[in-house]
Amino acid sequence: MRRVILLAIMVALGAGILPAAAQQRTFLAIATGGTAGVYFPLGAALAEMWSGRVPNVQATAQTSGASVANIRLLQRGDVAIAFVQNDITYYAFHGTEMFMDRIANKPQPAATLRGMAMLYPETIQVVTLRSKNINSIADLRGKRIAVGAPGSGTEVNARQILRAFELGYYNTRPDFLNFAEAADQLKDGVVDGAFITAGFPTAAVQDIASGRDLKILPIPRDVVEQLRETYPYYTHVTIPANTYRGQIEPVETTAVMAMLVTRQDVEEHLIYALTAALWDNVDRLRVAHARGRDVTALTARRGMPITMHAGALRYYRERGIK
Ligand code: GLU
Numbered sequence: 001m002r003r004v005i006l007l008a009i010m011v012a013l014g015a016g017i018l019p020a021a022a023q024q025r026t027f028l029a030i031a032t033g034g035t036a037g038v039y040f041p042l043g044a045a046l047a048e049m050w051s052g053r054v055p056n057v058q059a060t061a062q063t064s065g066a067s068v069a070n071i072r073l074l075q076r077g078d079v080a081i082a083f084v085q086n087d088i089t090y091y092a093f094h095g096t097e098m099f100m101d102r103i104a105n106k107p108q109p110a111a112t113l114r115g116m117a118m119l120y121p122e123t124i125q126v127v128t129l130r131s132k133n134i135n136s137i138a139d140l141r142g143k144r145i146a147v148g149a150p151g152s153g154t155e156v157n158a159r160q161i162l163r164a165f166e167l168g169y170y171n172t173r174p175d176f177l178n179f180a181e182a183a184d185q186l187k188d189g190v191v192d193g194a195f196i197t198a199g200f201p202t203a204a205v206q207d208i209a210s211g212r213d214l215k216i217l218p219i220p221r222d223v224v225e226q227l228r229e230t231y232p233y234y235t236h237v238t239i240p241a242n243t244y245r246g247q248i249e250p251v252e253t254t255a256v257m258a259m260l261v262t263r264q265d266v267e268e269h270l271i272y273a274l275t276a277a278l279w280d281n282v283d284r285l286r287v288a289h290a291r292g293r294d295v296t297a298l299t300a301r302r303g304m305p306i307t308m309h310a311g312a313l314r315y316y317r318e319r320g321i322k
Contacts, residue, residue, distance in 0.1 A: 271311030
């Protein structure tokens with residue numbers, strides 16, 4: 001009997017879920033990002049809401065290196081649910097880009113990943129200081145740039161976008177910093193620019209704007225079009241004027257989408273219950289961050305890049321959401 005229980009716990013642990021005993025609480029880990037981003041406050045609100053509204057569920061939000069790291073956490077069974085960029089989810093599911101098996105040089109698909117909901121746009125914000133006299137991404141040649149935390153989706157976007165300007169880690173000086181570190185080092189003049197892929201307003205960018213005159217570098221329309229030929233998840237977006245203190249002009253740039261990802265082996269009824277609770281209490285996300293306003297059940301399936309989890313799909317079908 002003891003061994004059976006132990007085995008059950010080990011199996012559950014390997015899924016990022018831990019039932020303490022039959023009919024007792026299910027512990028659910030949610031992977032987010034750094035504290036100065038948007039995944040973390042939204043994840044914390046989700047965890048609190050799920051713990052309060054789904055019987056026997058105890059959810060917690062974990063900080064992490066964000067998208068790519070979160071895919072690995074899901075694959076390893078360390079978490080059951082994660083916030084991930086749609087482009088990164090797609091690469092992981094098909095085993096392309098950073099998920100290629102480099103030695104065998106062939107795709108290594110994470111085929112057990114499952115979609116739960118599309119959330120809100122995450123805007124690529126390339127931030128510098130007015131005093132640096134940097135007016136275009138091309139001017140970042142030779143400069144020190146915060147390109148995102150190791151294992152972040154931000155870092156992947158930074159590489160792809162720099163390449164569109166004929167830049168890369170060979171002719172710039174990349175620093176792998178999370179958003180809070182990037183904000184501090186930009187304010188202190190240590191780095192010259194920072195890539196931030198997150199819903200706006202992002203806490204880290206607000207932090208820079210509160211102490212310094214910031215500038216957000218544009219990614220012009222034709223560059224976004226060119227990027228889309230290889231990476232179709234980039235969309236056109238404009239950051240409205242005055243999103244940040246001292247940002248008096250709107251800025252043209254690009255965005256991807258945030259989504260919630262789970263795994264095929266996470267129980268159907270659990271994902272169904274979590275999906276139902278999410279949409280019944282979505283106003284909680286709106287309180288946690290402005291981008292929570294973009295999170296709606298009606299758009300939850302729009303642009304889903306991978307197979308949907310059966311429990312989520314059942315919920316959307318019952319509600320007639322296509
Ligand atoms: N999208 C970012 C990334 O994966 C994280 C955004 C956030 O923390 O809000 O790198």
